[in-house]
Amino acid sequence: MSLNKELDLDQPIEDVRHEAVLNIVRTATVLSMKGVALFRRFGLTEAQFNVLFALKYKTRDWTQSDLGRRLVVTRASVTSVLDKLEDKGLVKRVTVHGNRRIYHVILTRKGLDLVNQVEPLYREGIHRVLACFDDAQCRRLIAQLERIRERTSRED
Amino acid sequence: MSLNKELDLDQPIEDVRHEAVLNIVRTATVLSMKGVALFRRFGLTEAQFNVLFALKYKTRDWTQSDLGRRLVVTRASVTSVLDKLEDKGLVKRVTVHGNRRIYHVILTRKGLDLVNQVEPLYREGIHRVLACFDDAQCRRLIAQLERIRERTSRED
DNA sequence: GGGATACTGTTAGAAGTCAAACGGTTTCGG
DNA sequence: CCGAAACCGTTTGACTTCTAACAGTATCCC
Structure with a gap:
């Protein structure tokens, strides 16, 4: 409409x-x-799911700053969301030998189980919503949006 | 990118x-x-600007509920933003004869002056960002997004 | 008329976001 | 080697948003 x-x-x-x-x-x-x-x-907020989902697919260790860059939020926001997730036992901060400033953030078993439970429904929802678009149309849409972002970011 | x-x-x-x-x-x-x-x-937040902008272009009296429908936010959110705008003297709640439940929300002179000051820069920014799209491309993009919203809302 | 229902604006509480400031750590350069 | 600069996570405070509940009004219907 x-x-x-x-x-x-x-x-x-x-x-x-x-x-x-x-x-x-x-x-x-x-x-x-x-x-x-x-x-x-599943008792999650969007920000919390985004963290779990990102952590599932990381291929190297991530600090909280890394996570913030990936999700495009500030370090302060990461701190607050991780506090909630850690309270629920879905995530853990791991101290890093040789650098006392940082933590590595990892999924707990419970966190991985939960994200594995939500993810298929998440993906299914996305596919339903974009079912009327073929791959080429999707790629065209993406290209248009990229161009808009490009112009928005340039000329800061 | x-x-x-x-x-x-x-x-x-x-x-x-x-x-x-x-x-x-x-x-x-x-x-x-x-x-x-x-x-x-200009000392405004996005939510605050959205209210001022909407009020400028209304053609009939709006209650807080009307404003919420227009901006697609809850009545509770409207209350909170209007409190801030009223504190700044940019907006006024006007009691309505014959219905003691509602207020009509109006721009003050100061509010109108401010929105008139911001609006041209706002519109200019939008045009810069979408300068590389001609009208037909814009309309195509809009149509695509409408289709997505349609599918997202259906199958609630 | 009067009771049930619906609507309006407000409040309280939870959550996320940001900017700014702070304290600890590294790192870098002279 | 040591001070300056950069970096990292946290805290504070402001703001938005939502949901849920509430009290006051209107409206509707019997």
Whole structure:
């Protein structure tokens, strides 16, 4: 449904670029809320799932800073989310010999089991939502979004 | 830049639909942060700007619930943002004769002046970011995103 | 009329986000 | 070798968001 209908706007958005931006943001929100509803069934928040999911697929040790770079959040945010996950016993901070500043973050057995339980439903949801797009269409969409990010980041 | 490079992933995302979803969310975040940086120069948060902007273009009186529907946030969120804006004198809650439950929300002179000051920079930013897209491309992108939202919302 | 129902705005509490500041550690350069 | 600079994780404080519950009003229907 168009944003004009969806938001029941008195007067339609006249600027097509503005409408495009609002559509991107709105779509991201809708997708995100879909995820939130799923994760919630497993007692997780979106941020918490993102951490577990990222940790599952890492191929080398990650510090909290690494995790922050990967998830594009600040170190402060990582600290707060890890505290919650550690309380639940899903994740562990491991001290590192030879560098007392950092921790390595690892999934516990319980954390791995949980992410393995959620992940198939997560992937399934994504495929349902994008079922009407073939691979080429997806790649075209991705390329467009990359171009937008490129222009947004450049000219800081 | 591709997400694989941008996030410096050890192993690339293999699922193109997953990559598409991550791209949408990431692009929305980048656009949003661009806005945050702009609004900040005027002492506003994104949520606060969104309220001012919506109020500027309303054509009839809006209650707080109306505003929530328009911005797709809960009534509780509206209350909290309006409290801040009212403290700054940018917005006013007006009691309504004949219905003691509701307020009508209006811009003050100061609020209108401020939004008029920010809006051109906001629009300019959007146009810079999407300058490489012609109108037809924008409309195609919008149509794609609408289809995704459609599928996401259906099958609640 | 009067009770049940629905709606409105607020509050409380949980969670995430960021920026900024701080204290410990490394690292680097002179 | 030692001070300066960089880095790392944490804390604090501000802000947004949500859900859930609440109290006050309106509305609807019998």
